[in-house]
Amino acid sequence: MLTQAPRLDTERLILRHFTVDDFDDLAAFWANPGVVKFIGGQPQSAEVSWSRLLRYIGHWQALGYGYWAVIEKQTGRYVGQFGLQEAKRDLTPALTAPEAxxxxxxxxxxxxxxKEALNAMLAWADSEMKAPLCCIIDEENQRSVHLAEQAGFQYAHEVSYHSKSVGMFTRPAP
Structure with a gap:
């Protein structure tokens, strides 16, 4: 089982393992109102981002999969994260597969x-995990809905999460 995210290179991006050195970038990212617009809606504190960072690192050690830090090759700057998790979310109905x-x-x-980062992540997941995947997306986030559908996720049903209805999408195992 992997204890660290493998490096995935695309034409313009590097997907790599998170380290504690990523904390400042991650904290600034999750404090950005534009980032959280469809992900809870509220900027997150540095304390919450620290817990998120430790979860990202720990997922690989505990489960053999997790999140990657996404770095722009040309500039070397942190631009986001893509990955898979088992978050034990309090959802109705519950998730039944690793969550992208x-x-x-x-x-x-x-x-x-x-699209570039998601394709790299899913190619890895298809090769290494060979499992069905799911994701939840706020229905107002049409960019993410379109991206998920392009990648083979299909709308399954609505779920209730934090008193809000969000779409559940599933993708079969390869």
Whole structure:
């Protein structure tokens, strides 16, 4: 079982393991109102981001999969995260497969980075996990809905999460 995220290279991005050195970038990312617009709606504190960072690192050690830090090759800057998790979310109905998730800083929206990173992540998952996947997406986040559908996720049903209805999407095992 992997204890660290393998490095995935795309044409313009590097997906790599998170380290504690990523804390400042991650905290700034999750404090950005544009990032959290469809992910809870409220900017997150540095304390919450620290717990998130430890969860990202720990997922690989505990489960052999997790999240990658997404780095822009040309500039070397942190632009987001893509990955898979078992978050034990309090959902009705509950998730039944590893959950895919992604977020990019608004400054790089529209460049095709999301599709590039998601394709790399899913190629790894198809090769290494060979499992069905799911994701939950706020119905107002049409960019993510479209991205998920392009990648083979299909709308399954609505779920209630934190008193809000969100769409559940599933993708069969390869």
């Amino acid at each position: 998730g992604w977020a990019l800083t608004p400054e790089v929206h529209g460049k095709g980075y999301a």
